[in-house]
Amino acid sequence: VLNLPQFLEHTQFTSPVDGLKMNSEFPGAPDGSLTQRIEHKIFTEIVSKSDALIDCHGGDINEDIAGFVVASSSGNHELDKISLEMATCYPTALVHVFPSEPQGMSNSAQHLIGIPCIQLEAGTPYPIREEAVQFHIEGTLNVLKYLQMLPGEPKRNLNQLISPKRLKLFSEHNGVWNSRCQLDQSVKKGDVLGFIKNYYGDIIQTIRASADGIISMTRCYYAIKQEELLLVVSTLT
Incomplete structure (x- = not known):
């Protein structure tokens, strides 16, 4: 485990110590924040010798x-x-x-x-x-x-x-995510991929494919916040 505070806090992308993402700070900095120092250590002692x-x-x-x-x-x-x-x-x-x-x-x-x-x-x-x-x-x-x-x-x-492209689809509301697609599924532009429902069960957003492609990532959680990532469609053209 390279970033123990992030591991223990269960934070999915950014460190609770400095707010930085591990996979966005290469090659790091020896005198930077915790994440940057970790990246610098990895880069200089492992990657640079590979x-x-x-x-x-x-x-x-x-x-x-x-x-x-x-x-x-x-x-x-x-x-x-x-x-x-x-x-x-x-x-x-x-x-x-x-x-x-x-x-x-x-x-x-x-x-x-x-x-x-x-x-x-x-x-x-x-x-x-x-x-x-x-x-x-x-x-x-x-x-x-x-x-x-x-x-x-x-x-x-x-x-x-x-x-060449990964199209990311986001929630416009807080609510409950209801997926209607599966990983590796081929989709056409306009296909319904899922819904956001409010806490009473009413549909408040319909998620549609914005291009032809393949579903390469889906969301695990049902609970969803506004502007959170729901799906990724990988385009083929």
Whole structure:
């Protein structure tokens, strides 16, 4: 556990000590706040000595994620190619491509020190699904084979969908979330994905798909506040 105060407070994104998000502060700062100092320690003592970076994420406290990979784009054709090929080592049909910036997510390492980076997303806090665990294990072993760190040929998925956008759908009200969709479900623009109801059971917001795509994240909790994230639709065009 890297950030013990955040772990003990059950806060899903930001630290209760400094209000910062662990995956938004790379490469950190040695004289910064707690989160920034933790990130600096990880970056200088582990990431900077690595040949490649695999950042494994489970779903956050309120999320359920079927499994996808984020490859990195830094403008270096060879590095970007390796990052995308690492993503093909995972058993998923969906790959996102995020830019590698000088500061921010862990994939800043692709921009700063020239190593290929990917980020995995799969799972939910409870119940832990065996298929989500195996997504991480099997894919990572395949990457190690691809990088020739382990013997054998990697099993790669060469028919993945490269999705340029993740459309986030938010609640406009406090209330109760009623989902009408499932993870990995294909949806069309205008499809009803769920409802927000008030505490008397009346529908006060209908959530519709704003584009064709695949449901890549759903919300675990029924209780919802205004402006909280409900779903993510990964577009295919």
